[in-house]
Amino acid sequence: MANKPPLLQEGDTVGIVTLGSPLNPSVVNARVETLEAMGLRVVLGDYVFEQEGFLAGTSRERAADFNRMVAADEVKMILPSRGGVGVAGILPYLDYERIRQNPKVVSGYSDITILLNALYQFGNLITFHSLLLINFTLSTPAFNFNQFFNAVSTLNAPRPIENPPDMPLVSLVPGNVTGPIVGGNLTSFIGTLGTPFEIDTRGKIIVLEETHEPINTVYRYLKHLEMAGKFDDCLGIVMGECTGCSVSYGVSYEELIADFLVPFGKPLLTGLATGHGLFKTTIPIGAKANLNTFDGTFTVLEPTVELMD
Numbered sequence: 001m002a003n004k005p006p007l008l009q010e011g012d013t014v015g016i017v018t019l020g021s022p023l024n025p026s027v028v029n030a031r032v033e034t035l036e037a038m039g040l041r042v043v044l045g046d047y048v049f050e051q052e053g054f055l056a057g058t059s060r061e062r063a064a065d066f067n068r069m070v071a072a073d074e075v076k077m078i079l080p081s082r083g084g085v086g087v088a089g090i091l092p093y094l095d096y097e098r099i100r101q102n103p104k105v106v107s108g109y110s111d112i113t114i115l116l117n118a119l120y121q122f123g124n125l126i127t128f129h130s131l132l133l134i135n136f137t138l139s140t141p142a143f144n145f146n147q148f149f150n151a152v153s154t155l156n157a158p159r160p161i162e163n164p165p166d167m168p169l170v171s172l173v174p175g176n177v178t179g180p181i182v183g184g185n186l187t188s189f190i191g192t193l194g195t196p197f198e199i200d201t202r203g204k205i206i207v208l209e210e211t212h213e214p215i216n217t218v219y220r221y222l223k224h225l226e227m228a229g230k231f232d233d234c235l236g237i238v239m240g241e242c243t244g245c246s247v248s249y250g251v252s253y254e255e256l257i258a259d260f261l262v263p264f265g266k267p268l269l270t271g272l273a274t275g276h277g278l279f280k281t282t283i284p285i286g287a288k289a290n291l292n293t294f295d296g297t298f299t300v301l302e303p304t305v306e307l308m309d
Contacts, residue, residue, distance in 0.1 A: 002126045002180070002286035005076075005103040007305040008152045010039035012076040015069035015104075016133055017045040018056035020111045021084020025049050027134065028081055034136040035079075045069065048081060059089030067095045070102055077152070081133040083110025087188070091118050091197045099123035105152050105305065107282075108132045109275045110211075113184025118197050120182070120286035126304050128152060129184050129207070129274065130282040147282040155303040161281050161289075162298075163273045171293035172258065175267025177235040178290045178301070181283060183207030185275060186221045193228050201234040205291050207283055209240030211276035215256050216248035222260055236267035236291040238298060240274035267293040 014035055016028070028049070032042045045065035050057035069078045091114065100123050107128040108116065116127040130148050131140075143164045150156060163169055182204045189208075192198045199206075210218055225231060239261070242253040251259075257270055269291060273279040284304040291298050 002120060003100060003103045003124050004126050004304060004306040005105045006308040007155065008077055008105050011041065013041040013043060013074045014077045014079050015043050015045065015072065015075040016048055016079055016081060017062070017065045017069060018048045018050070018081045019062050019066060019090055019115065020056065020087040021054050021082060022051040022056040023081045023134065031133045031136045034138070043075065054084070055086045059086070060093055063090035063093035066090060067098065070095060070098050070104060073102070075104060077105035077107070079133050080108045080112050083108065083112045083132065085111055087111040087115050088191055088197065091115070094118070096123040099125055107148070107152070109280070110185055111188050113188040114192055114197065116184060116285045117182055117199055121200055126284050126286040128282055128284055128304070130280060135280070141279055144280045147280065151282040151284060151304050153305070155305070155307070157301060157303045159300040160297060161272070161283060161300060163271065163281065164279050167273055167279065168271060169296050169298070170270045171268070171296045172262050172270055173266060173268035174293050175236060176290070176292045176294060177205065177267050178288065179203050179205050179235045180286055181205050181207060181289050182285060183238070183283070184209065184285070186210045186218065187213070190221050190224050193224065198228070199230065201230045204234055205236045205238065205289055206230070206234045207238040207240060207272065207274065209275035210242045210245060212244040213242070214246045214248045215251050215253055218242060218245060218253065219256055219260065231264050231266065234266060236293070237261060237264070238272055238291065239268070239270040240272040241277040243276045267291050269293050269296065269298060272298070
């Protein structure tokens with residue numbers, strides 16, 4: 001069973017880090033004000049505002065920021081400012097043993113996906129495919145905040161992962177399976193195949209989402225995962241949105257799922273609001289969940305945080 005981070009409470013300290021691409025300092029500062037208005041304290045990593053081209057500092061610098069936040073007892077949540085590119089570069093330099101000993105809430109999506117799964121795989125930590133710092137703004141739907149804080153600030157279980165109204169989940173292959181959740185952004189996973197940090201889908205429910213890729217490119221990525229054996233040993237598949245993904249050669253995202261994934265015969269649920277979409281469910285990576293595509297439900301079976309002494 002994976003380690004659970006401490007329940008996030010009002011007055012707790014959030015450590016902000018930039019682990020991939022840089023973010024405009026004015027955006028960071030505005031989002032910090034939102035966090036503080038929510039009753040949270042904030043500390044900034046040394047390289048939050050760093051910029052070297054499309055990266056926020058070197059891989060070692062960005063990893064050092066993360067490791068410092070892990071080591072800081074007062075920090076209860078580590079919140080990356082954004083994704084972008086380059087997060088894979090920090091993975092070899094993270095202190096996974098310290099992460100096991102000092103669990104924190106870690107949240108994000110996009111390129112942060114590979115961090116979330118690595119922390120579970122190598123640090124045995126439940127992480128959260130959910131909000132980034134950039135999402136802490138008044139324009140973010142209340143649904144997203146409700147999902148996030150229900151996962152990190154309550155002990156509620158079982159907890160259904162449900163879309164907002166008028167966004168139905170669609171079951172395409174019937175089945176009922178239970179196991180840990182892995183997954184996130186498809187592009188990010190492709191970048192780690194063949195490395196020590198490639199996603200482990202054995203006995204897992206895999207969640208995938210994508211953004212702004214033509215459908216023939218999405219096919220290429222799914223085929224790569226198939227050839228790497230990642231659909232052979234997974235228990236079930238949940239497909240999130242493909243926001244801004246263009247039809248290719250007359251083939252839509254929904255048609256690609258039906259033609260490519262349905263033949264695997266694994267329980268398959270589609271249409272989950274996640275990642276780059278406007279509405280974001282909170283998906284706890286490493287938590288035990290039930291995927292029941294007979295009734296179209298996806299349910300987290302355990303609390304994903306715990307009260308610490």
